[in-house]
Amino acid sequence: MSLNIVPFVSVDNMMKLVLHLGPERVMTEIAAYIEADFKRWESFDKTPRVASHSDVGVIELMPTSDGEMYGFKYVNGHPKNTKEGLQTVTAFGLLAEVDTGYPILLTEMTILTALRTAAMSALAAKHLAxxxxxxxxxxxxxxxxxxxxxxxxxxxxxxxxxxxxxxxxxxxxxxxxxxxxxxxxxxxxxxxxxxxxxxxxxxxxxxxxxxxxxxxxxxxxxxxxxxxxxxxxxxxxxxxxxxxxxxxxxxxxxxxxxxxxxxxxxxxxxxxxxxxxxxxxxxxxxxxxxxxxxxxxxFAIEDFSALRYIHDQLETLPYSEPLDMIADPDDPRDLYGMLLRAQAKAA
Amino acid sequence: MSLNIVPFVSVDNMMKLVLHLGPERVMTEIAAYIEADFKRWESFDKTPRVASHSDVGVIELMPTSDGEMYGFKYVNGHPKNTKEGLQTVTAFGLLAEVDTGYPILLTEMTILTALRTAAMSALAAKHLAxxxxxxxxxxxxxxxxxxxxxxxxxxxxxxxxxxxxxxxxxxxxxxxxxxxxxxxxxxxxxxxxxxxxxxxxxxxxxxxxxxxxxxxxxxxxxxxxxxxxxxxxxxxxxxxxxxxxxxxxxxxxxxxxxxxxxxxxxxxxxxxxxxxxxxxxxxxxxxxxxxxxxxxxxFAIEDFSALRYIHDQLETLPYSEPLDMIADPDDPRDLYGMLLRAQAKAA
CATH class of the missing domain: 3.40.50.720 (NAD(P)-binding Rossmann-like Domain)
Structure with missing residues (x-):
């Protein structure tokens, strides 16, 4: 896949992926990814999430990086949403290469957050219960x-x-x-x-x-x-x-x-x-x-682990679609020329 | 469009939109949006961008909110990228409703950032030159x-x-x-x-x-x-x-x-x-x-203005595609049931 195309995991594809592998297996494997990442805790760039609060809820960005990959999640929390037929929590996330800054995965994370939250809880209990x-x-x-x-x-x-x-x-x-x-x-x-x-x-x-x-x-x-x-x-x-x-x-x-x-x-x-x-x-x-x-x-590292897990699964599983998200001019200094060429092509 | 579907403006559609309206008109109108937002500066939730630096570049998240809408941009800056045939700066952005936390627009912002940066420069010069x-x-x-x-x-x-x-x-x-x-x-x-x-x-x-x-x-x-x-x-x-x-x-x-x-x-x-x-x-x-x-x-407010502008343009222009990004169970408390129903449907 060319670098300007970002694989996107829709809600539909996330459900297919989870059903294909089975939710228990997915959570067990995400827990293993989280544990591996927690064991190299000090290699992560950590920051408390960046929250924007309102009277009815919160919207947060949760970034982190291990120096090779950068990940972040967008997530909201609106308890009153359920009364309106909406999710309390919705989320999506992104993984990018630190070396280039180019995104390598965009995915729904409403379902994935539910999976990683439960995986994290069970992982903690494995050590503490x-x-x-x-x-x-x-x-x-x-x-x-x-x-x-x-x-x-x-x-x-x-x-x-x-x-x-x-x-x-x-x-x-x-x-x-x-x-x-x-x-x-x-x-x-x-x-x-x-x-x-x-x-x-x-x-x-x-x-x-x-x-x-x-x-x-x-x-x-x-x-x-x-x-x-x-x-x-x-x-x-x-x-x-x-x-x-x-x-x-x-x-x-x-x-x-x-x-x-x-x-x-x-x-x-x-x-x-x-x-x-x-x-x-x-x-x-x-x-x-x-x-x-x-x-x-x-915490952001748990989302990073979950994103890393999904990214790895896509090496062998077909549950993504290509997203034309990154401008890719033939000459990277010629962004405007890309517009002109698109115009010439359309004429 | 139902709430769980997020309109997405691909690079291809952004080029079509800009060529349809003309780059000068787009930048003039974005400058007007920026000026309108700068004039209500104090109504924005402001924070310096959240940067993750590496030896070769930076990845940043730039969020802001006016209390009604929330926007953020993902943007990288990697000067060495051009030598590898990649963009120095790539970006995408998102607009969401503060009241529900639901995204209402996802868009490429490599081209849009170039437009808003130039619009901001010219707007400042209009007042200062x-x-x-x-x-x-x-x-x-x-x-x-x-x-x-x-x-x-x-x-x-x-x-x-x-x-x-x-x-x-x-x-x-x-x-x-x-x-x-x-x-x-x-x-x-x-x-x-x-x-x-x-x-x-x-x-x-x-x-x-x-x-x-x-x-x-x-x-x-x-x-x-x-x-x-x-x-x-x-x-x-x-x-x-x-x-x-x-x-x-x-x-x-x-x-x-x-x-x-x-x-x-x-x-x-x-x-x-x-x-x-x-x-x-x-x-x-x-x-x-x-x-x-x-x-x-x-600054994040300029991206917010640009996102708001694109969102408004999509009311009458066809340059977006629907993205299945937000899980939408019939009952918002029944996320797992959505998985079960997808399984039953596939069987």
Whole structure:
């Protein structure tokens, strides 16, 4: 393919790719890409995402680079969108060559973000959850829920999910979608009920506010909490007292302190960086009675890993189309001449 | 068009649009959009661009928002690319609705950036150049040169351009492309010769270094300098002494102080913001003998204006194609169900 043509993965092609390989395999492989990239954390150019906030939502750009490739994601977060029949989160992303600045992949990332978010959650839990935890409480049964359930099944060996959502139709939807997945699925009437016997608790709700999905008395010792929904300033899910009892693990502290559950804590409250747990430089779970908390907000390197994964898949899979996105004059200093030649050709 | 489909303007369609309307009209109209946006400067969410530098170039994201629409541009700058037959600068951009976060336009911006950069230069000169200046020196005759010449013709009444480039083949290319434009074109053997009788001096060279295209003794009084090429840290075109003699006008000081010619000056050296000249809050040229200098680096609002212009043109012109970029499940909370339904459909 010539350099001025950028392969584009549409929503339709992303679905075909995911269905061709299977969502569990895709998430397992994306988790491996993320882990490989987290293990070379220091080779990345990192910056907190660039956010543009409005009263109703946020639009963010999340760039990063490993010196060879540059990637970024455009992503919005608009909780009120669902009421209008729109996605809360939509996204697309791009991968480029650092050496030339030329894009090499443009792709939808609404589906891909759902996959990488769940892959990241399960990857963190693989390192942090109590040994032998096979039951997960899923609090919040929206767009991300099934991906979380399947990633934990594939990567952590979870066999039983207990669902709860304020809105019972969301739980019914999630339960229906997971039928036939091989997971045991239990629909619950309260968060407390969902947490019965669960070694892993995933919270994934979408309100843009300081919510308290979990209060301190609800959480026993020895669990792993995967807090996915609290991911921007003013948006949290856990009561502060739970945080104070937990060993907290984060992706990139400068971003998480602004956006994560720990925005409720002092700016110097101790946290552990997940990449250090993966390289062995820091300790993960050190005690079976400990509460471990992954304060997930989503970091650019995870998107980079996901983009890299899709780019690699396209070497053998046909799920892209060519996009005429980069001007390609015969002589690069002759951009205007390209216009003139197009005019001559059309005349 | 349904909300999940994003209109995409390919390179081919951008050329068709520009040729249909004519480059001079497009640049005149983009300048009017930029001026309208600069006059409501304070309604924009502004941030210096987010740059990722490497040894050979830079990749940048340039976001801004007026509270109703959000725009950003991806742009690279790789001076060594031309030796490899690639563009120094390639770009694409996106416009989105702030209210939903949904993209409403994706477009190539290599050509569009050339147009908006020239439109911005001519717009600044319209406010700053000495009255009756009809001759412009064009130092640097690369990809941006013809656009500059035609924008100054259309917007400022320039009738004569005097070309010079270190590389005579670049001058020949530019001269050839401008034949039939209605401009008198003179090819010169030195920068000094190019500047003879010129009331406007445009420098537009591409080396990523601290160059000195103009030295102090070359520049007389009463001229307007349009310094386009110095636009990133370590990349300048003018000797510092010229800056010290000039009244300096900039787009967005926090960015220009890092990237523009004024990176050579003290961080508190006085500069005037162009938007204030446009609203009347600040004075432009106050004396015919004064040297005015537009230290152009390119700011996100100019891209926003250009994106807005293209978006408006597409209301009546057919130069876009639908891009399946945003996942659109029937129920926005049921992203996974969309995958399942695609699978059922394919089976």
């Amino acid at each position: 109590p040994k032998g935890a096979t039951t997960m409480a899923m609090i919040g049964n929206g767009a991300q829920a099934e991906f979380q359930a399947l990633a934990f099944k594939a990567i952590c060996g979870v066999s039983h999910v207990r669902l709860y959502d304020l809105d019972p139709t969301a739980t019914a939807k999630c339960s229906r979608n997971l039928a036939g997945s091989g997971l045991q699925v239990t629909s619950c009437k309260s968060a407390e009920e969902a947490m019965e016997g669960a070694g892993i608790i995933t919270t994934c709700t979408a309100d843009k506010q300081l919510a308290t999905i979990l209060t301190d008395n609800m959480v026993g010792s020895g669990v792993h909490i995967n807090a996915v929904g609290g991911d921007c300033p003013g948006k949290t899910e856990l009561h502060k007292d739970i945080l104070l009892r937990s060993q907290i693990f984060v992706e990139y502290p400068p971003q998480t302190r602004i956006e994560g559950e720990i925005q409720q804590l002092d700016p110097d409250h101790p946290v552990t960086e997940l990449w250090q747990v993966m390289t062995g430089a820091a300790t993960g779970r050190s005690d079976p009675r400990q509460i471990t908390l992954f304060d997930s907000v989503g | 000495p009255k009756g200046a009809t001759t412009m020196a064009m130092i640097g005759n690369g990809a941006q040169a013809e656009f500059q010449a035609l924008a100054f013709k259309a917007i400022c009444g320039v009738s004569h351009v005097r070309l010079y480039d270190l590389d005579p083949t670049a001058t020949a290319k530019c001269s050839r492309n401008l034949a039939g434009s209605g401009l008198q074109v003179t090819s010169c053997k030195s920068a000094e010769e190019a500047m003879e009788g010129a009331g406007i001096i445009t420098t537009c060279t591409a080396d990523k270094q601290l160059a000195t295209i103009l030295t102090d003794n070359m520049v007389g009084s009463g001229v307007h300098i349009n310094a386009v090429g110095g636009d990133c840290p370590g990349k300048t075109e003018l000797h510092k002494d010229i800056l010290l003699r000039s009244q300096i006008f900039v787009e967005y000081p926090p960015q220009t102080r890092i990237e523009g010619e004024i990176q050579q000056l003290d961080p508190d050296h006085p500069v005037t913001e162009l938007w204030q000249v446009m609203t009347g809050a600040a004075t432009g040229r106050s004396d015919p003998r004064q040297i005015t200098l537009f230290d152009s680096v390119g």
